Amino acid sequence: MSEPFYITTAIAYPNGKxxxxxxxxxxxxxxIARFQRLNGREVCFVTGTDEHGLKMDQTARGLGRATRDLADEMSSYFKQMCVTLDISFDHFCRTTADSHHTASQAIWxxxxxxxxxxxxxxxxxYSVRDEAYYDEAELTDGEGGQKLSPQGTPVEWTVEESWFFRxxxxxxxxxxxxxxxxxxxxPDSRKNETVKFVEGGLKDLSVxxxxxxxxxxxxxSENHVMYVWLDALTTYISAIGFPNDTEEWRKxxxxxxxxxxxxxxxxHTVYWPAFLMSAGLPLPKMVFGHGFLLSRGEKMSKSLGNVVDPMExxxxxGVDALRYFLLREVSFGQDGSYSPEAIVTRVNADLANSFGNLAQRTLSLIFKNCEGYLPAIHGHHADDQALxxxxxxxxSTQIPVHFEELAMSQALETWMQAVFACNAYVDVQAPWALKKTDPERMETVLATLFICIAQLAIAVQPIIxxxxxxxxxxxxVPQDVRNYARAGSHWFSxxxxxxxxxxQPTGLFPRLELPAEEGASV
RNA sequence: GGCGAAGUAGCUCAGCUGGUUAGAGCGGUGGAAUCAUAAUCCAUAGGUCGGGGGUUCAAGUCCCUCCUUCGCUACCA
Structure with missing residues (x-):
């Protein structure tokens, strides 16, 4: 009945926070994971850290620490970030885990x-300073015929024994x-790039x-370590049991x-599928390459000093304000721009003013005029039906469709349209005025709003x-109706x-203010 | 150089396989309302849809070309 749904983030390289x-x-x-759960799928959500490779080793050495020690610390920041941001992962995987080593060797x-x-x-x-190989075409000529890397460091022709993947x-x-x-x-644009790349011919890969x-x-070959990507990508299968024939793996x-x-x-679209084909394993159904976040339209980089700490x-x-902003403002798949002003504006307009206030005014009316008891419905008018x-x-239809297409910003746009409709309805019906003229009608109006608000809250659960x-x-609202299938069922009566x-209702979406200190790290 | 993406109202962007007066949010302006987090609702603001050319009865929406910005062009991840 419930079709399994397995989703992963990239396995982050914890070279920094x-x-x-x-x-x-x-x-x-x-x-996406939360949506699928609410949509009745059995979900497995994996994230984690990719801790091997030269850079981790170098960073640790630079700090005079054991690499493993550094990896432990850095990985913990990533896990903490997930916990703080309400990330509902099922497994947080580290490539340094024994089981992962076993899995990587098994795929090898x-x-x-x-x-x-x-x-x-x-x-x-090879540039000793960069500890990286460069293509001939990338090099420039320096003084005295010395070839230089794109970073301007000297390179020399180097030969190293290596295993290659066909x-x-x-x-x-x-x-x-x-x-x-x-x-x-x-999205399709990424697909075009990949197809062109592969059509251009593939060389064997040093692994x-x-x-x-x-x-x-x-x-x-104990003197060799595996190419980090082969090891990192394997996380996606080691996380659910590979090479053991576990229930999760099968599912x-x-x-x-x-x-x-x-x-x-x-x-993810060339190496990983090729590895899997070679290993005789099925390929993932989809790889989605999202865009980057820009700070006021500019790339974030340490040198520009505009790197943003998500914890901050x-x-x-607020966690939900941040989540809402990122998913509403950025069209998934495209680059997006971030600024404190944009967050404050968007969150205040949508969550505080429109939705939060809608809930607050409605629940307050019920609390004051009905002593907190949910009002009875005395026959719906056409306006109620329409809303x-x-x-x-x-x-139950539009938002799930958009979520299925991974179009979260569009899902939220239609969500807001429904919120607007509710606010317009409140103003037209003016239940505060009905209190004296037609109490029964007031009850019906408030009940209608209560139902709508609950449905809107159910629908937006994956986001906030x-x-x-x-x-x-x-x-x-009962737990068992907090999903897309049952949100519209008759739970109200x-x-x-x-x-x-x-x-007494309490506000859930406080109005935000811009941080007083301008030019701070945010 | 090759391949690809983007250039639509002050701002951020929607506009699928071409078709009534080019849309939304925010901002601005003018009203209404007062239940509510001074939040809400209604109306409105005259943008040659980057420039030029073409196909078509009809083009942001297809084709060509030019301009601008950005990404990819493999073994750091």
């Missing part, structure tokens, strides 16, 4: 058994797969390193969606889970007849 981009990805993925052996690994030499222009063998199979599965890569040892040891693989940043699309933002504006229909349609839950709790009484 999490930034707003990590938070954005986690929040977006969480909204599968590639090897399939004849896709061979030992050779990797030759190229990526070239998968050129055509990948293209065939893309053609046969048009929904595999999204082991001997220059450092912070990684997963290559089976049978959830292949993944429904990998949510990743647009910068790592290639690893959450504390300043109920509009809200019902938005909640904390405040939506508090509101639904205040309203006494039983609740009212059961004698439920609301307490």
């Amino acid at each position: 999490p930034h707003i981009g990590h938070a954005y990805e986690a929040i977006a993925t969480d909204a 052996k599968r590639l090897e058994a399939n004849g896709d690994l061979y030992l050779d030499r990797y030759e190229g222009w 990526l070239s063998k998968y050129e055509q199979p990948l293209l065939d797969y893309y053609a046969a599965n048009p929904g595999f890569m999204r 082991s390193r001997t220059s450092f040892d912070w990684g997963v040891k290559v089976p049978g 959830f693989w292949p993944a429904s969606i990998h949510i990743i940043g647009k910068d790592i699309v290639r690893f 933002l959450a504390q300043l504006f 109920l229909e509009l809200v019902g349609n938005v909640v 889970p904390g405040s939506a839950t508090k509101l639904l709790d205040q309203m006494g 039983p609740l009212a007849e059961g004698g439920f009484q609301i307490a």
